Amino acid sequence: MRLKARFRLLPTPFRSVFLFIVWLLLNNSMSAGHLVLAAIFAIVIPLFTISFRDPQPLILRPGLAFKQVFIVLYDIIVANLQVAVLILGPSKNMRPAFVKVPVDLTHEMPITILASCVSLTPGTVSAEVYPILESLNKGEQPKQRYLLIHVLDLKDEQALIKQIKERYEAPLKEIFQC
Numbered sequence: 165m166r167l168k169a170r171f172r173l174l175p176t177p178f179r180s181v182f183l184f185i186v187w188l189l190l191n192n193s194m195s196a197g198h199l200v201l202a203a204i205f206a207i208v209i210p211l212f213t214i215s216f217r218d219p220q221p222l223i224l225r226p227g228l229a230f231k232q233v234f235i236v237l238y239d240i241i242v243a244n245l246q247v248a249v250l251i252l253g254p255s256k257n258m259r260p261a262f263v264k265v266p267v268d269l270t271h272e273m274p275i276t277i278l279a280s281c282v283s284l285t286p287g288t289v290s291a292e293v294y295p296i297l298e299s300l301n302k303g304e305q306p307k308q309r310y311l312l313i314h315v316l317d318l319k320d321e322q323a324l325i326k327q328i329k330e331r332y333e334a335p336l337k338e339i340f341q342c
Contacts, residue, residue: 173207175214180206220273221340229339235331239285247286250317261318265325267309267333274336279311281332287316
Protein backbone atom coordinates (compact mmCIF):
# COMPACT_ATOMS: atom_id res chain seq x y z
CA MET A 165 0.00 0.00 0.00
CA ARG A 166 1.48 3.34 -1.04
CA LEU A 167 1.11 6.13 1.46
CA LYS A 168 1.21 9.85 0.91
CA ALA A 169 4.41 11.46 2.16
CA ARG A 170 2.68 13.07 5.14
CA PHE A 171 1.33 9.70 6.33
CA ARG A 172 4.52 7.65 5.99
CA LEU A 173 5.58 7.96 9.64
CA LEU A 174 2.04 7.94 11.06
CA PRO A 175 -0.17 6.08 8.56
CA THR A 176 -3.07 6.09 11.03
CA PRO A 177 -2.61 9.17 13.23
CA PHE A 178 -5.72 8.65 15.38
CA ARG A 179 -4.74 5.05 16.07
CA SER A 180 -1.23 6.21 16.99
CA VAL A 181 -2.59 8.74 19.47
CA PHE A 182 -4.92 6.07 20.86
CA LEU A 183 -2.04 3.60 21.29
CA PHE A 184 0.07 6.28 22.98
CA ILE A 185 -2.69 7.12 25.47
CA VAL A 186 -3.64 3.50 26.15
CA TRP A 187 -0.02 2.56 26.86
CA LEU A 188 0.28 5.35 29.40
CA LEU A 189 -3.05 4.49 31.02
CA LEU A 190 -2.23 0.78 31.24
CA ASN A 191 1.07 1.54 32.93
CA ASN A 192 -0.36 4.35 35.05
CA SER A 193 2.87 6.26 34.59
CA MET A 194 4.08 9.41 32.88
CA SER A 195 7.77 8.65 33.37
CA ALA A 196 10.20 9.50 30.58
CA GLY A 197 10.73 5.82 29.82
CA HIS A 198 7.02 5.15 29.39
CA LEU A 199 6.57 8.27 27.27
CA VAL A 200 9.37 7.12 24.94
CA LEU A 201 8.06 3.54 24.83
CA ALA A 202 4.51 4.78 24.16
CA ALA A 203 5.81 6.95 21.30
CA ILE A 204 7.74 4.01 19.83
CA PHE A 205 4.68 1.74 19.98
CA ALA A 206 2.47 4.50 18.56
CA ILE A 207 4.76 4.76 15.52
CA VAL A 208 5.91 1.16 15.03
CA ILE A 209 2.66 -0.82 15.49
CA PRO A 210 0.69 1.11 12.83
CA LEU A 211 3.66 0.90 10.44
CA PHE A 212 3.79 -2.89 10.78
CA THR A 213 0.02 -3.37 10.56
CA ILE A 214 -0.82 -0.94 7.73
CA SER A 215 -0.35 -3.64 5.10
CA PHE A 216 -3.14 -5.69 6.73
CA ARG A 217 -5.69 -2.89 6.36
CA ASP A 218 -7.98 -2.30 3.42
CA PRO A 219 -8.12 1.33 2.34
CA GLN A 220 -11.17 3.01 3.82
CA PRO A 221 -12.66 6.46 3.29
CA LEU A 222 -11.64 9.24 5.66
CA ILE A 223 -14.08 10.96 7.98
CA LEU A 224 -14.46 14.26 6.20
CA ARG A 225 -17.19 15.70 8.43
CA PRO A 226 -16.18 14.93 12.04
CA GLY A 227 -18.74 17.40 13.43
CA LEU A 228 -21.54 15.55 11.68
CA ALA A 229 -20.10 12.24 12.90
CA PHE A 230 -20.18 13.54 16.48
CA LYS A 231 -23.81 14.67 16.02
CA GLN A 232 -24.70 11.27 14.51
CA VAL A 233 -23.41 9.50 17.63
CA PHE A 234 -25.95 11.41 19.72
CA ILE A 235 -28.75 10.66 17.24
CA VAL A 236 -27.98 6.94 17.48
CA LEU A 237 -27.82 7.11 21.29
CA TYR A 238 -31.21 8.85 21.35
CA ASP A 239 -32.66 6.20 19.02
CA ILE A 240 -31.30 3.43 21.27
CA ILE A 241 -33.03 4.91 24.33
CA VAL A 242 -36.35 5.43 22.53
CA ALA A 243 -36.23 1.96 20.95
CA ASN A 244 -35.50 0.38 24.36
CA LEU A 245 -38.71 1.89 25.69
CA GLN A 246 -40.69 0.81 22.64
CA VAL A 247 -39.37 -2.76 22.85
CA ALA A 248 -40.11 -2.92 26.59
CA VAL A 249 -43.74 -1.89 25.96
CA LEU A 250 -43.98 -4.37 23.09
CA ILE A 251 -42.54 -7.27 25.08
CA LEU A 252 -44.66 -6.58 28.16
CA GLY A 253 -47.80 -6.48 26.01
CA PRO A 254 -49.51 -9.43 24.36
CA SER A 255 -47.22 -11.35 22.00
CA LYS A 256 -49.91 -11.43 19.30
CA ASN A 257 -49.21 -7.70 18.73
CA MET A 258 -45.69 -8.43 17.46
CA ARG A 259 -45.17 -8.63 13.71
CA PRO A 260 -41.61 -9.92 13.20
CA ALA A 261 -40.24 -9.75 9.67
CA PHE A 262 -37.14 -9.57 7.53
CA VAL A 263 -36.68 -6.40 5.49
CA LYS A 264 -34.31 -5.88 2.56
CA VAL A 265 -32.95 -2.31 2.69
CA PRO A 266 -31.14 -1.08 -0.44
CA VAL A 267 -27.74 0.39 0.47
CA ASP A 268 -26.12 3.12 -1.63
CA LEU A 269 -22.87 3.20 0.37
CA THR A 270 -19.86 1.78 -1.48
CA HIS A 271 -17.15 1.23 1.16
CA GLU A 272 -17.13 -1.51 3.76
CA MET A 273 -16.56 0.72 6.80
CA PRO A 274 -19.64 2.95 6.30
CA ILE A 275 -21.72 -0.15 5.52
CA THR A 276 -20.46 -1.77 8.73
CA ILE A 277 -21.31 1.36 10.70
CA LEU A 278 -24.79 1.41 9.15
CA ALA A 279 -25.33 -2.26 10.06
CA SER A 280 -24.06 -1.56 13.59
CA CYS A 281 -26.42 1.40 14.04
CA VAL A 282 -29.35 -0.80 13.00
CA SER A 283 -28.23 -3.64 15.29
CA LEU A 284 -27.60 -1.36 18.27
CA THR A 285 -31.15 -0.05 18.09
CA PRO A 286 -33.32 -2.54 20.02
CA GLY A 287 -35.96 -4.28 17.96
CA THR A 288 -33.80 -4.55 14.84
CA VAL A 289 -30.83 -6.74 13.97
CA SER A 290 -28.67 -6.69 10.85
CA ALA A 291 -28.56 -10.18 9.41
CA GLU A 292 -26.54 -9.85 6.20
CA VAL A 293 -25.14 -7.48 3.59
CA TYR A 294 -25.42 -8.90 0.09
CA PRO A 295 -24.20 -9.36 -2.51
CA ILE A 296 -20.86 -9.95 -0.83
CA LEU A 297 -17.92 -8.65 -2.85
CA GLU A 298 -15.96 -11.88 -2.47
CA SER A 299 -18.72 -13.75 -4.31
CA LEU A 300 -18.36 -11.46 -7.34
CA ASN A 301 -15.62 -11.51 -9.94
CA LYS A 302 -12.51 -9.57 -8.99
CA GLY A 303 -12.84 -5.88 -9.68
CA GLU A 304 -16.56 -6.14 -10.33
CA GLN A 305 -18.76 -3.83 -8.27
CA PRO A 306 -22.27 -4.99 -7.37
CA LYS A 307 -25.10 -3.13 -9.07
CA GLN A 308 -26.98 -2.85 -5.77
CA ARG A 309 -26.23 -3.92 -2.21
CA TYR A 310 -28.85 -4.73 0.38
CA LEU A 311 -28.82 -4.86 4.15
CA LEU A 312 -31.06 -7.65 5.38
CA ILE A 313 -32.44 -6.76 8.79
CA HIS A 314 -34.78 -8.53 11.16
CA VAL A 315 -37.43 -6.36 12.76
CA LEU A 316 -39.27 -7.35 15.93
CA ASP A 317 -42.41 -5.38 15.05
CA LEU A 318 -42.88 -4.27 11.44
CA LYS A 319 -45.74 -1.83 10.88
CA ASP A 320 -44.76 -0.33 7.51
CA GLU A 321 -41.83 -1.70 5.49
CA GLN A 322 -41.44 1.37 3.25
CA ALA A 323 -41.49 3.73 6.25
CA LEU A 324 -38.80 1.67 7.96
CA ILE A 325 -36.60 1.66 4.84
CA LYS A 326 -37.07 5.42 4.48
CA GLN A 327 -36.21 5.98 8.15
CA ILE A 328 -33.00 3.92 7.95
CA LYS A 329 -31.90 5.63 4.74
CA GLU A 330 -32.63 9.15 6.00
CA ARG A 331 -31.61 8.79 9.64
CA TYR A 332 -28.49 6.63 9.27
CA GLU A 333 -27.35 6.16 5.67
CA ALA A 334 -27.65 9.77 4.43
CA PRO A 335 -25.48 11.19 7.27
CA LEU A 336 -22.92 8.41 6.71
CA LYS A 337 -22.74 9.37 3.02
CA GLU A 338 -21.98 12.95 4.08
CA ILE A 339 -19.51 11.99 6.81
CA PHE A 340 -17.46 9.80 4.46
CA GLN A 341 -18.31 11.61 1.21
CA CYS A 342 -19.18 8.37 -0.57
